[in-house]
Amino acid sequence: MLGAAYISGNLGVPQDSAQGIAWTIKAADKGDSDAEFRLAFYYDNGVGVDIDEASAEAWYVRSANDGNATSADILGQKYDQGNGVLKDPAKSFHWYLKAAEAGLPDAEKKVAEAYAGGRGVALDEVSAYAWTKIGLVGPALSSSEDRDAELLALNALKARLTPQQVSQGDALAAQLMQAHKG
Numbered sequence: 001m002l003g004a005a006y007i008s009g010n011l012g013v014p015q016d017s018a019q020g021i022a023w024t025i026k027a028a029d030k031g032d033s034d035a036e037f038r039l040a041f042y043y044d045n046g047v048g049v050d051i052d053e054a055s056a057e058a059w060y061v062r063s064a065n066d067g068n069a070t071s072a073d074i075l076g077q078k079y080d081q082g083n084g085v086l087k088d089p090a091k092s093f094h095w096y097l098k099a100a101e102a103g104l105p106d107a108e109k110k111v112a113e114a115y116a117g118g119r120g121v122a123l124d125e126v127s128a129y130a131w132t133k134i135g136l137v138g139p140a141l142s143s144s145e146d147r148d149a150e151l152l153a154l155n156a157l158k159a160r161l162t163p164q165q166v167s168q169g170d171a172l173a174a175q176l177m178q179a180h181k182g
Contacts, residue, residue, distance in 0.1 A: 007048050017048030036063035037071050053084035069102030093120030103180055108135040129157040129169035134177060
C-alpha cells in the first residue's frame with residue numbers, strides 16, 4: 001500500500017517512483033500477492049521502472065501462484081495473444097483455468113472456449129458445457145447480450161451432448177462450484 005502511495009503521490013506522501021518501487025519490492029518479497037501483482041504491472045507498463053517483460057512475467061507468475069486470480073488471468077491473456085511471451089495455448093489454458101477456479105467470469109468463459117475448441121487442452125465438450133454453465137450461474141454477466149450469448153453457447157453444446165453427458169456436465173459444474181465456495 002505504501003509503495004502504491006509513493007508511485008501515485010497519494011495518502012499524504014510525495015510522488016516518488018524510486019521509493020514506491022522499493023516499498024513494493026519489500027512487500028512482494030514477503031509474499032504479498034497484491035504487491036507482486038503491482039510490481040508485475042509496473043514492469044509490464046513502465047510505471048516507475050523501465051518496461052521489462054521478463055520481470056513482469058516472473059512477478060505475475062509469483063503473484064498468481066500466491067493466489068492472485070487477476071495475475072493468472074493476465075498470464076492467460078499474455079500466452080493466448082503472445083503479448084510479451086511466446087504464444088502458448090497450453091500455458092494460456094493453465095493460467096485461465098487457475099483464474100477460472102478462483103471465480104473470474106472472463107476466465108471461466110475462456111476455459112469453456114478452450115475445452116470446446118481443443119485449444120491448449122484436449123477437446124472436451126462435457127467440460128466446456130460445465131464451464132459455460134458456471135459462467136451463467138456465477139457473478140452477473142456484464143450485459144443481457146452477454147447472458148444471451150452464453151445461453152446460446154450452452155444450448156449449442158447441450159444439443160451435441162447425450163443425456164448422460166449433460167448429466168455429467170451438470171455434476172461437474174456443481175462439483176466445481178462447490179469447490180470454489182470452500
